[in-house]
Amino acid sequence: MDDISNSDILQADHLIKKFDNFTAVNDVSISVKKGEIFGFLGPNGAGKTTTIRMLTTITTPTFGNITIAGYNIQKDRINARKYLGITQQHISLDKDITVRENIKHHALLQKIPRAEIEERIKEVSSLLGLEEYMDRTISSLSGGWKRKTAIVCSIIHRPKILFLDEPTAGLDTRSRHMLWDLIRMLNSNGTTIFLTTHYIEEAESLCDRVGIMNYGRIIALGTPKELCQKIGSMTVELIGDDGKIYNRYFPDRSSAKEFVQATTENYNIIRKTNLEDVFLEITGEDTAADKLVRC
Numbered sequence: 527m528d529d530i531s532n533s534d535i536l537q538a539d540h541l542i543k544k545f546d547n548f549t550a551v552n553d554v555s556i557s558v559k560k561g562e563i564f565g566f567l568g569p570n571g572a573g574k575t576t577t578i579r580m581l582t583t584i585t586t587p588t589f590g591n592i593t594i595a596g597y598n599i600q601k602d603r604i605n606a607r608k609y610l611g612i613t614q615q616h617i618s619l620d621k622d623i624t625v626r627e628n629i630k631h632h633a634l635l636q637k638i639p640r641a642e643i644e645e646r647i648k649e650v651s652s653l654l655g656l657e658e659y660m661d662r663t664i665s666s667l668s669g670g671w672k673r674k675t676a677i678v679c680s681i682i683h684r685p686k687i688l689f690l691d692e693p694t695a696g697l698d699t700r701s702r703h704m705l706w707d708l709i710r711m712l713n714s715n716g717t718t719i720f721l722t723t724h725y726i727e728e729a730e731s732l733c734d735r736v737g738i739m740n741y742g743r744i745i746a747l748g749t750p751k752e753l754c755q756k757i758g759s760m761t762v763e764l765i766g767d768d769g770k771i772y773n774r775y776f777p778d779r780s781s782a783k784e785f786v787q788a789t790t791e792n793y794n795i796i797r798k799t800n801l802e803d804v805f806l807e808i809t810g811e812d813t814a815a816d817k818l819v820r821c
């Protein structure tokens with residue numbers, strides 16, 4: 527099955543994860559197509575990490591099926607794992623040794639034959655512009671380069687799908703852009719990306735499709751554009767009596783303008799709806815089943 531012809535490189539069906547009586551993930555189904563950058567969003571505690579831990583074989587689902595590159599991870603975990611790479615939120619690099627030594631260590635963990643390791647290291651370091659950093663210790667690197675090294679370590683076995691858990695959390699703007707370029711480059715070289723992030727604009731900029739999770743369920747799934755269209759492509763920002771901004775959504779600019787001309791409420795601006803509006807709208811306090819957005 528090494529020649530992956532499946533258009534869905536990841537297929538998860540009806541995943542449930544219970545911790546005693548608490549259901550952290552409640553009937554989640556996701557499919558990720560080969561070549562996609564898939565964004566996974568949700569408020570704190572929504573169940574994203576628990577889902578990723580199941581998708582990457584770290585945790586066993588209470589119920590449900592997961593297939594990676596055609597391999598059912600419950601039945602054929604070893605083969606499924608060959609196709610996936612994971613860069614976790616907390617970087618697992620040894621800070622006292624060099625970038626090269628860290629990559630080598632990960633290559634050995636991935637059981638890459640010793641004779642091949644040097645060639646693989648050369649390949650990733652030139653592809654990703656790491657050459658001048660290879661002999662520096664991790665402790666001497668900036669946060670952005672540490673993250674970059676962690677990503678390189680997790681692709682040394684050439685995974686087909688790479689899971690990135692909040693890869694740019696806490697980084698400055700320049701470092702975030704460096705990592706966005708890296709993610710785009712890996713993707714254009716054929717790696718499917720599954721990206722978790724709290725930065726909505728990161729998902730909007732990078733991802734072909736996004737899934738939004740809340741209270742253990744997927745509450746929205748589609749391209750950023752489709753999700754914006756579902757709530758209304760145009761936004762009117764209204765200024766409430768309390769000075770706060772309230773959004774009203776409209777299918778097009780002309781209906782938004784009509785509303786503004788007729789309303790007695792103060793308004794701030796008419797603008798295009800963005801993914802952050804979708805996120806706030808559907809993960810709000812009054813999130814109800816009728817707000818499910820699937821495209």
Ligand SMILES: Nc1ncnc2c1ncn2[C@@H]1O[C@H](COP(=O)(O)OP(=O)(O)OP(=O)(O)O)[C@@H](O)[C@H]1O
Pocket residue numbers: 545548550568569570571572573574575576577
């Ligand atoms: N081992 C565990 N035992 C009990 N409850 C857990 C366990 N792991 C996670 N949970 C609970 O499951 C829910 C989902 O947690 P999870 O870490 O998956 O959320 P998340 O969306 O990744 O949040 P964040 O964005 O803050 O990382 C939370 O209520 C959490 O407290």
